[in-house]
């Protein structure tokens with residue numbers, strides 16, 4: 001029996017709805033706030049609007065207490081997130097980001113779980129200059145955050161270049177089609193002329209309306225057998241269907257999402273459900289109609305229940321299909337068969353149709369120069385000579401893509417010089433690991449994530465070594481809070497932060513990203529994590545069947561129950577060991 005309750009959809013509108021409505025299509029008083037020299041911050045309302053422009057106000061949490069003691073305002077700074085559909089960027093864009101990280105940021109770049117870049121540590125006075133620098137390199141940050149469609153993800157697919165290009169073009173079309181129409185971004189950051197007359201706005205938002213969506217909205221396109229984009233975690237996922245190597249269309253999956261709140265069973269991670277199939281030329285139309293259904297029916301009275309997954313779960317998948325078919329004025333076809341193998345990345349060199357692609361392991365997506373591992377410098381040097389493109393993977397890794405045979409030797413020399421393939425020595429667990437940012441920049445972090453997972457992995461790797469399975473591919477993900485930015489609920493082993501040094505531990509996600517995991521131990525620290533994992537790892541090494549993945553094994557062995565729907569995520573397990 002499910003303990004989840006279908007959310008209430010009535011009551012007063014949340015405050016943000018009014019802020020959006022009154023913002024004059026996302027302008028608010030951001031310009032005035034940026035010019036105020038008294039503080040390093042902007043107002044709370046503008047802060048909410050700023051997200052639609054791709055930036056968040058943050059403060060350095062490592063020094064928050066010290067600043068308070070010294071009666072100083074928090075060390076305010078901004079994070080900027082770029083919009084790069086499918087994670088594809090040019091070498092020039094890479095060099096621009098690297099340069100901006102140096103001039104205005106904290107000397108690092110973060111490759112995100114949605115295939116884009118983030119810069120951290122930008123002071124208010126440098127925000128506009130940074131945005132302009134990105135724009136000069138033909139990058140935008142519009143709608144990278146906020147209650148709107150975000151960066152559209154797309155399978156990185158180094159194996160089949162032709163199919164990748166085709167699907168990538170579709171992801172860009174969907175992304176462009178769902179961009180907001182407001183000129184606010186250009187006015188505020190790029191000094192474009194105002195398009196407002198003296199009586200008010202002359203703008204409209206044909207898809208979104210003046211209050212945009214009730215909550216963020218995420219779209220991704222997978223190309224089986226790779227589920228690298230975690231299609232079942234997306235609000236709207238498309239699964240490319242290929243026949244004889246040709247793209248025939250897309251299965252449509254709706255209502256996935258990872259976020260939840262500890263202790264609130266009305267919130268839960270959910271996997272999307274496949275409801276039909278459409279041909280490629282119908283893709284943007286389907287995406288638009290799905291978005292408008294969420295716009296019209298999503299919960300605007302409670303942000304914790306406003307994601308699309310709750311809209312669908314509250315009304316049912318059949319209701320949704322009917323509503324969509326009605327809006328389309330034609331019916332989706334029956335879904336086609338597909339098969340996913342994994343949601344991870346393949347490392348090393350691969351030959352595509354006619355070019356080479358090198359996938360590098362980037363621990364938790366952080367690009368910086370480490371002691372003995374000059375990652376950032378090495379990638380900068382590669383970007384200077386590379387004639388292809390870069391692809392940021394959904395697992396926070398990087399592909400140096402479309403390397404010509406002529407260029408390959410030079411890239412190999414640079415990779416070796418800067419020790420960029422150290423990753424080939426990592427365990428199967430680390431190769432399949434991800435951690436969200438968390439401290440010190442994320443304002444919502446309850447526990448460390450990116451800064452802690454590497455050292456926890458060192459200790460788990462000792463156990464794996466002893467058990468003789470250090471090459472076994474096992475997915476492990478950590479998030480510093482239950483918002484789930486590393487998509488932890490789909491990992492075979494997951495840790496979700498509860499408090500400093502304390503995590504909930506989940507087991508049993510599907511290796512191919514199609515099944516949620518389940519709570520195994522609550523609020524535990526490192527010692528208990530290792531003590532809990534040790535016997536399971538040894539037993540798995542001994543008892544696993546041929547090809548049996550860790551996540552499947554822990555269910556078969558009775559450690560946790562299988563979770564096929566988010567509605568059962570919180571049910572208390574009676575069979576777990």
Ligand code: SRM
Pocket residue numbers: 056058079081111112113114115116117118144150151216218233256257258259260307365396435436437438441442443444482483484485486487
């Ligand atoms: Fe996220 C909020 C970082 C992918 C679910 N996420 C945040 C904020 C902006 C914190 C905040 O609101 O103040 C984090 C900024 C930290 C920092 O210092 O940079 C943040 N999220 C990230 C990134 C950078 C994590 C990473 O290490 O890569 C990812 C950026 C993706 C991008 O490029 O767009 C990131 N966030 C995700 C994902 C994964 C995905 O989309 O595939 C999820 C789970 C999927 C989903 O949305 O259901 C995710 N982030 C959230 C949520 C919870 C949403 C919910 O439904 O409850 C929040 C909080 C919120 O929205 O209220 C959040």
Ligand code: SF4
Pocket residue numbers: 436437438439442443444445446449479480481482483484485486
């Ligand atoms: Fe921050 Fe939580 Fe997202 Fe981690 S999961 S980046 S702690 S919001």
